[in-house]
Amino acid sequence: MEWSTIFIHDTTWSFAAEILLRCLVMYIMIILFLRLTGKRGVRQLSIFEVAIILSLGSIAGDPMFDEELPLLQAFLVMATIIVLYRITTLLTMKYQPFEDLLEGKSLYIVEDGKMVLEHIKRGKMSHDEFFAEMRQQGVEHLGQVRVGLLESDGKFSILFYSPEQVGYGLPLYPKAQQSIQHIEAHQHYACLHCGNVCLLTSANQDCPRCQHCQWTIAINTQRQT
Numbered sequence: 144m145e146w147s148t149i150f151i152h153d154t155t156w157s158f159a160a161e162i163l164l165r166c167l168v169m170y171i172m173i174i175l176f177l178r179l180t181g182k183r184g185v186r187q188l189s190i191f192e193v194a195i196i197l198s199l200g201s202i203a204g205d206p207m208f209d210e211e212l213p214l215l216q217a218f219l220v221m222a223t224i225i226v227l228y229r230i231t232t233l234l235t236m237k238y239q240p241f242e243d244l245l246e247g248k249s250l251y252i253v254e255d256g257k258m259v260l261e262h263i264k265r266g267k268m269s270h271d272e273f274f275a276e277m278r279q280q281g282v283e284h285l286g287q288v289r290v291g292l293l294e295s296d297g298k299f300s301i302l303f304y305s306p307e308q309v310g311y312g313l314p315l316y317p318k319a320q321q322s323i324q325h326i327e328a329h330q331h332y333a334c335l336h337c338g339n340v341c342l343l344t345s346a347n348q349d350c351p352r353c354q355h356c357q358w359t360i361a362i363n364t365q366r367q368t
Contacts, residue, residue, distance in 0.1 A: 162208050169203045169214070172221055195228055252299075253277075253291030256312045257338045260353065262293070270336075274315045277301070284319075284362050285338045286312025303366060311361035313338040322357050333361035 202224065206217040235242035250262040252273065263273060276299050282288055287309050290302040304310070313333035314320060320335060326343045333340050336355035341348075349356045 165207045165214065169207050169217065172218065173199065173203050195224065198224060247295045249295055249300075250293040251290065252293050253285060253288045253301075253338075256285045256288055256304075256310060256340070257352070258285070258313075260337055268293075278315050281366065282315055283364055283366070284312035284314045285333070286310040286340070286361070286363050287366050288312070306365050309363060309365055311340045311363045313340070314359065314362050319362065320359050323359060326358075331361040331363075332358040335359055 199221070202217055202220050206212045206214055250265060251259050252262055252268075253259065258273070263270075277285075277288070277291065280299060280301055282301065287303055288301055289304050289308075292300040294300055311331040311333070313335070322335065323332065323346055326332065326346050329342070331340050332343050334350040334353060334355060335357040337350060337353040339350050339352040340361045341351070341358075343358065346358065347356055348358075350358075
């Protein structure tokens with residue numbers, strides 16, 4: 144094993160200088176590309192835009208050090224990608240079905256304080272992932288949430304009930320999600336599977352909404368803002 148082969152091999156001073164020039168040119172082209180795609184291409188990436196950025200990395204990386212790849216070819220590829228990006232953006236603005244196909248739709252994860260189970264499955268989320276996302280936005284229980292949306296970019300949007308409208312809901316913190324063995328009269332209980340709130344007659348009663356039979360004590364605390 145020769146250290147000179149590992150670190151230097153056949154690199155000459157002239158090619159080292161050429162690499163510096165190539166990196167400078169490609170760096171400027173990357174900045175121009177991101178500027179042309181708009182600010183959203185940097186801040187909030189859709190699936191399509193992630194694909195564009197990954198392609199950009201491949202386009203820009205190889206010409207930086209491969210002396211057999213002229214910068215003109217990289218420029219042509221990048222210009223083509225910019226044109227395709229602009230065409231795709233125009234189509235998504237004019238045709239809603241095309242945008243839905245390309246970027247997907249927002250999913251209602253919570254409605255009226257209850258989980259929309261079929262949408263959670265479509266979003267490929269586990270209950271723990273869903274609860275973690277809600278907790279990070281200051282949600283203590285589902286009774287505080289009027290609408291919860293999983294946006295097409297993977298982020299959560301939440302509309303809260305006003306303080307006077309907050310009802311009983313499924314607690315989202317692990318210590319509060321203890322499955323009950325005995326019930327008390329006039330106590331509200333929440334289904335651990337879907338968040339439905341009921342007054343129970345038995346701890347083994349099936350949830351009328353999802354037919355599961357695991358319950359925990361529901362809470363109706365106000366949001367801490």
